[in-house]
Amino acid sequence: MSETPRLQPFVVEALTDLGAVVSPGESLVWVQAPESVQHDLEVPANFALTFDAERSREFEAELVAPGSYFLERLIAVVARRGQWDAARCAVSGTDWILSGLRESGLGPETGVRSHVNGIEDGLLWLFAFRVTLLSDEKRESFHLVAVSPSERCAWTVDPVRPDQELIPHPSSGNSADLEAGYRLAAESLRSITAGEVDRFRTRSLGLLEEEVRRIFGYFDRTIEGLRESDPDGSQELLRAVMAERDRRLSEAVERFDPKAAASLCSIRAIQVPTARLRLGFPDGSGTDARLDGWSGRLRGLICSNCGGTDGPWRWSPPEGLRCATCAPTPAGSARPRGRPPSDTPRRGMRAGEASARSPRGSRARSRGASAGRRRP
Amino acid sequence: MSLPAREPPPSADASLPLRFDDSDRDLLARAFGSPGDGPRACRLNGEAHRISLVDGFDRLLAWPVLRGVARYDHQERTALRVLRDLRGRAILADEVGLGKTIEAGLVLKEYAVRGLIHRVLVLTPAALTDQWREEMETKFALPFAILRSVRDWDRRPFLIASMDTAKREPHRHAAQARPWDLIVVDEAHRLKNRFSLNWRFVAGLSKKYMLLLTATPVQNDMDELFNLVTLLKPGQLHTYDRFLERYVASPDRRVPMRVSELRGRLRDVMVRNRRGIAFTLPPRRVHSLAVRLSPAERRLYDDVTQFVRDAYWSASGRLPWTARLTLIVLQREIGSSTFAVAETLRRLAQSPLFRSDERERLEDLRQDAAAITSNVKAARLREFLESVDEKVLIFTQYLRTLQYLQGVLEADGHRVAAYHGGLSPAAKDAAVRTFRGDADIFLSTEAGGEGRNLQFARTVVNYDLPWNPLRIEQRIGRVHRLGQDREVHVVNVWAEDTVEANLMELLDRKIHMFELVVGELDLILGNLDQRRSFEDLMMDIWVLRQAEDRRSALRRLGDSLVRARAQYEDAKDVNEAVLGGAEEAASA
Numbered sequence: 029m030s031e032t033p034r035l036q037p038f039v040v041e042a043l044t045d046l047g048a049v050v051s052p053g054e055s056l057v058w059v060q061a062p063e064s065v066q067h068d069l070e071v072p073a074n075f076a077l078t079f080d081a082e083r084s085r086e087f088e089a090e091l092v093a094p095g096s097y098f099l100e101r102l103i104a105v106v107a108r109r110g111q112w113d114a115a116r117c118a119v120s121g122t123d124w125i126l127s128g129l130r131e132s133g134l135g136p137e138t139g140v141r142s143h144v145n146g147i148e149d150g151l152l153w154l155f156a157f158r159v160t161l162l163s164d165e166k167r168e169s170f171h172l173v174a175v176s177p178s179e180r181c182a183w184t185v186d187p188v189r190p191d192q193e194l195i196p197h198p199s200s201g202n203s204a205d206l207e208a209g210y211r212l213a214a215e216s217l218r219s220i221t222a223g224e225v226d227r228f229r230t231r232s233l234g235l236l237e238e239e240v241r242r243i244f245g246y247f248d249r250t251i252e253g254l255r256e257s258d259p260d261g262s263q264e265l266l267r268a269v270m271a272e273r274d275r276r277l278s279e280a281v282e283r284f285d286p287k288a289a290a291s292l293c294s295i296r297a298i299q300v301p302t303a304r305l306r307l308g309f310p311d312g313s314g315t316d317a318r319l320d321g322w323s324g325r326l327r328g329l330i331c332s333n334c335g336g337t338d339g340p341w342r343w344s345p346p347e348g349l350r351c352a353t354c355a356p357t358p359a360g361s362a363r364p365r366g367r368p369p370s371d372t373p374r375r376g377m378r379a380g381e382a383s384a385r386s387p388r389g390s391r392a393r394s395r396g397a398s399a400g401r402r403r404p
Numbered sequence: 405m406s407l408p409a410r411e412p413p414p415s416a417d418a419s420l421p422l423r424f425d426d427s428d429r430d431l432l433a434r435a436f437g438s439p440g441d442g443p444r445a446c447r448l449n450g451e452a453h454r455i456s457l458v459d460g461f462d463r464l465l466a467w468p469v470l471r472g473v474a475r476y477d478h479q480e481r482t483a484l485r486v487l488r489d490l491r492g493r494a495i496l497a498d499e500v501g502l503g504k505t506i507e508a509g510l511v512l513k514e515y516a517v518r519g520l521i522h523r524v525l526v527l528t529p530a531a532l533t534d535q536w537r538e539e540m541e542t543k544f545a546l547p548f549a550i551l552r553s554v555r556d557w558d559r560r561p562f563l564i565a566s567m568d569t570a571k572r573e574p575h576r577h578a579a580q581a582r583p584w585d586l587i588v589v590d591e592a593h594r595l596k597n598r599f600s601l602n603w604r605f606v607a608g609l610s611k612k613y614m615l616l617l618t619a620t621p622v623q624n625d626m627d628e629l630f631n632l633v634t635l636l637k638p639g640q641l642h643t644y645d646r647f648l649e650r651y652v653a654s655p656d657r658r659v660p661m662r663v664s665e666l667r668g669r670l671r672d673v674m675v676r677n678r679r680g681i682a683f684t685l686p687p688r689r690v691h692s693l694a695v696r697l698s699p700a701e702r703r704l705y706d707d708v709t710q711f712v713r714d715a716y717w718s719a720s721g722r723l724p725w726t727a728r729l730t731l732i733v734l735q736r737e738i739g740s741s742t743f744a745v746a747e748t749l750r751r752l753a754q755s756p757l758f759r760s761d762e763r764e765r766l767e768d769l770r771q772d773a774a775a776i777t778s779n780v781k782a783a784r785l786r787e788f789l790e791s792v793d794e795k796v797l798i799f800t801q802y803l804r805t806l807q808y809l810q811g812v813l814e815a816d817g818h819r820v821a822a823y824h825g826g827l828s829p830a831a832k833d834a835a836v837r838t839f840r841g842d843a844d845i846f847l848s849t850e851a852g853g854e855g856r857n858l859q860f861a862r863t864v865v866n867y868d869l870p871w872n873p874l875r876i877e878q879r880i881g882r883v884h885r886l887g888q889d890r891e892v893h894v895v896n897v898w899a900e901d902t903v904e905a906n907l908m909e910l911l912d913r914k915i916h917m918f919e920l921v922v923g924e925l926d927l928i929l930g931n932l933d934q935r936r937s938f939e940d941l942m943m944d945i946w947v948l949r950q951a952e953d954r955r956s957a958l959r960r961l962g963d964s965l966v967r968a969r970a971q972y973e974d975a976k977d978v979n980e981a982v983l984g985g986a987e988e989a990a991s992a
Contacts, residue, residue: 038455042448081471086830093468095517096545106452110445112435158453159422164491164612166518168457170450187454196443210432218422229420235491246639253645272607276638282583283612291425294449295435 035099036079039092042106055080056089068105069098110294116197117300119321122147125303128319132326133340133352134307140343141308150302150320152176153209154185156293157217161225163232163286169224170293173216174323175209181337182209182216183325193322197299206295217290225288236284240277247273298322309343458518461487466513466544473543474887478677479503483510485675492613493636495592497621497676497983500923502683503886504617505536507675508588509544511615516546521585521613523561524548527606528590529930530566531874531937536590537564554578567594571605584611591930592616593975595635596628607635619927620975621674622982625657629670629982637673641666660982667983676983686891688884690918692908693788693897695780701742704772705902708738708745709946711765715758716947727757732943737802739904740868741781744802746773781897782812785867788895789818795839795861797846799879800868806849809867813845823848858882863893869904871939873911877925880918894918903946906958914962915969924972931968 040057043050046068049060057077066073076089077098084091090098125144126135134140153175161167172185251269254261301321307329308314317328326339332347333354342355350356440446458465464483467475479502486494486507492515496504515521526548528536533550540546540562549556551565557578567589570579587609589595595603595616614636622629630647633640641647651666653659660666677683697705712731730752737745749770753763789796800806803824813820821839823832823846839846840860864880884892896912898904911917917925929938936944945957 034455038448038451041444042452045442045444045448079468081469084471086833088830091469091545094465095469095513103452103456106445106448107456109441110447110449111431112440113443113446114436114440115443156450156453158457164520165460165487166458166520167460169459170454170457172450187450191443191447194443206432206435210428214424221422225420225422242637242639246634246643249643249646253643275608275610279610279612286420288420288422289425290422292428292431293453294446295431296446297436 035092039077039102042102046105055083056087069101107293112295114197114297115194117298117322118193118195119301124321125319128324128326131324131340133342134326138343139310143306143308145304145306147301147303149299150176150178152298152300152320152322153206153213154296154298155210155213157290158293159217159221159288159290161228161286161288164283167228171217171220173213174325175212176327177205177209179318179327180212181327182212183338184216184220185323194298228288229286232284232286236280239280239284243273243276243280309349311345461514464510464514465517466510469545470513471543473506476503476886479507479510482507482675482677483514486511486615487514490673492586493673495616495618495621495632495636495674497618497674499678500619500927501685501921502677502679505539508615508617509540512546512586512588513544515586515613523582523584524563524586524588525579525584526564526588526590527567527570528564530568531872532590532926533564533566551575557582567602571601576605580608580610584609586613587611588615588617590617591926592618592632593620593623593628596623596631598631598634603631603635619923620979622978623975626652626660626982627657633670633673640673641669658978670983683886685884685921686888688880688892688894688919690912691893691895693784693895695784695897695899697899698780700776701780704742704769704776705738707769707772708734711769713947713949715762717949730757732939735903735943735946736871739902740800740802741779741805741808742773742776743804743808746770747804749773781867781899782809785865785897786812786816792863794863795844795846796863796865797848797858797861797882798865798867799848801849801870803849805868806847810847818845819843820845820847823850825850859885859887862888862890863895865895865897867897869896869898869907871903871907871942873917873925873929873938903942906945907942909958910962910965915965928965928968928972931971932964
């Protein structure tokens with residue numbers, strides 16, 4: 029749960045959006061709530077809020093802090109609203125194309141030439157997901173996944189990306205597009221979180237194994253000791269010890285059994301200008317690409333080394349176009365980050381699966397998805 | 405619509421599938437069926453989710469929501485260690501007075517904020533159930549209920565139960581039939597014997613996390629330590645035979661072997677903070693203001709006592725529980741002031757609980773009480789206050805005594821901040837602020853938690869003495885707590901030849917209670933081999949008709965208290981020997 033300083037602007041804006049009149053005072057925030065808010069948040073028509081527990085007795089103020097009843101109610105109400113929205117990206121001109129190319133590492137200064145074949149209105153679906161990993165602890169994350177239904181590809185977007193350039197717009201697209209988009213987004217989310225989920229699983233199962241080993245060790249040796257000390261001893265006692273062992277084991281499994289869940293929080297349909305580009309590289313080769321004016325994601329490129337589709341990009345002879353992970357450093361020695369890609373599948377895995385655990389694998393999977401070869 | 409498939413449960417060989425919520429289908433079906441709530445609502449939706457994300461136990465989230473809980477590093481460290489390293493299963497074995505309850509509350513609250521606990525059971529000695537409920541409510545905003553009936557096991561997800569009640573049928577079965585997310589056992593040294601009903605009851609509870617709170621994990625011998633740790637984590641100290649062989653010096657089972665290895669194993673299940681210099685509280689100094697009652701007060705006291713004894717041993721047989729309770733209240737009130745008792749006498753004079761001749765006696769007593777317009781104890785208090793040039797907390801159990809004293813003291817020119825249960829929370833805050841400001845006297849009926857920090861004062865006057873010593877301890881604890889850096893003065897006002905005089909004899913002269921560290925008294929009283937509360941024991945003695953019988957009963961109780969204190973001191977030494985260094989690593 030986030031820091032308290034972030035809470036106040038959120039709470040004030042959320043209450044305002046719900047129709048309340050909010051007047052921040054010196055130490056308390058005063059709220060006039062319409063009936064719907066009174067009902068949803070279980071508050072009177074006029075009440076005070078405080079962000080300081082020590083002041084919550086003043087004017088019977090509602091305390092807003094992680095774990096406070098009021099905040100939990102408000103979050104629940106706000107999360108039930110705003111689950112879908114349609115907007116249009118209001119960028120104009122063509123400057124965004126140049127800056128998009130620069131951010132992707134393929135600006136004119138790199139020697140890569142670009143030709144705009146046309147700008148058309150494209151549709152992006154933006155799916156927001158909450159991912160929860162649960163065993164005897166909880167780890168959560170929030171992800172935004174953009175999907176271009178026409179290009180059948182998905183990519184992640186910074187979850188705190190400001191959306192000032194978005195303006196309300198009537199909904200577009202159809203439900204078939206939405207379903208297909210969701211499937212692409214879900215598959216992409218699986219790839220994005222695969223490493224984290226796997227680490228969580230390994231850790232939880234490690235703890236479970238340790239616990240199970242200790243329980244077996246203790247109870248089995250205790251049973252052995254009882255048998256040795258009194259071979260004709262009570263079977264009832266032995267049964268009781270075994271029953272206790274089984275109970276402890278199921279308790280351990282209950283505690284450490286890892287679970288990973290994702291839930292869809294909201295969907296946005298964004299109409300966005302999308303440029304059809306022809307990129308020309310210094311060696312005379314070229315490729316078609318697309319760039320949208322909102323996410324700035326350059327699509328249609330493939331790393332000549334790992335086959336990934338994630339930028340940023342670098343073009344250099346003789347390697348050609350490579351993603352940042354695979355591109356040689358300026359000195360031409362070590363790779364900037366990540367391990368060298370390997371085509372050798374892990375033991376016991378099929379070739380396609382092996383890649384799912386490496387950065388390269390997640391990109392390969394996106395590429396596969398975009399090529400329509402993978403089914404969710 | 406075809407959605408990402410649900411995979412079978414994970415096993416050690418399969419990867420962990422990311423399962424998508426069924427509600428996604430609903431959202432996809434509903435989306436764009438209507439215009440929606442607008443872009444701001446959509447952005448706020450994301451913000452609400454991000455704000456409520458939980459990511460492990462990197463830090464404590466609950467601090468901002470706690471009320472009246474001072475932040476101490478050792479408590480924060482302990483909570484994080486329990487959450488992160490010990491994964492919610494721990495023995496909290498701090499020395500007394502360092503705040504084990506706060507540490508448990510912190511852990512509890514952190515789990516609650518993260519949505520990891522939904523059903524919690526706190527098991528305590530009967531005398532501490534109210535205190536736990538109050539602390540959890542006022543400091544941690546956790547809505548605990550005290551177990552009252554067997555239906556509460558279903559109805560109350562956050563439950564406090566006395567161990568003695570919970571371990572017996574029908575409660576035992578009800579408690580063990582349900583899964584618990586967290587079990588907290590206070591005074592967990594009562595689980596020292598693995599063949600006891602207590603131990604087997606707790607072992608039979610199904611739980612995810614468990615906290616065992618005790619300042620003295622070892623009381624008599626090393627077996628107790630083994631039993632406690634095994635309850636939490638079987639195998640951590642090997643099997644019983646191996647434990648004896650490896651860690652216990654034969655034949656004296658109190659003496660440990662391979663101490664550093666043992667402490668190393670204990671570090672995986674136990675956190676023990678010791679006082680050290682930073683947490684050594686300043687000493688307490690006790691002052692006794694004994695008074696001789698005026699003839700009118702003496703007569704009234706004796707007459708009320710006689711009535712209580714007569715009614716208690718009434719020929720009509722065993723008194724109903726309510727009448728017995730009423731008699732205890734009457735006897736306690738007359739120990740406080742004539743003003744406190746007068747109103748109760750008036751009520752009882754009309755009560756069907758008593759026969760008509762008893763009601764007539766009660767009416768006579770009421771008139772006698774009403775005729776007394778001032779109390780000697782108050783005069784003695786005024787004299788004392790004249791000699792003091794600093795802020796003073798005065799406690800009484802009764803509102804009528806408080807009102808009488810307020811009038812008397814304000815007439816003397818004192819600025820009094822009155823604090824009692826009838827005030828709203830805001831008025832209580834205002835009273836504390838006034839006391840912090842220019843008031844010189846804080847006059848209170850409430851000794852309990854409330855989390856008010858009053859350490860800026862250091863003198864506590866017990867205008868009357870609750871028969872439950874833990875209540876007296878709570879009063880003193882309002883100023884004698886972490887943060888107090890000056891010597892604390894405890895002033896007891898009491899009248900000769902009263903129940904309170906007996907209480908002083910037992911608590912002050914026998915066990916020097918007023919000089920103990922907060923928390924030690926619980927442990928000493930816990931060593932008393934008595935099923936009945938201390939208040940009941942006091943009443944049992946007081947209603948004996950013969951003075952000699954009363955004296956010998958008092959002597960016997962005094963001897964038991966002395967033994968209980970010796971037992972506690974002994975246990976403290978043993979724990980120091982066994983666990984002494986374990987905490988240094990744990991709290992480093």
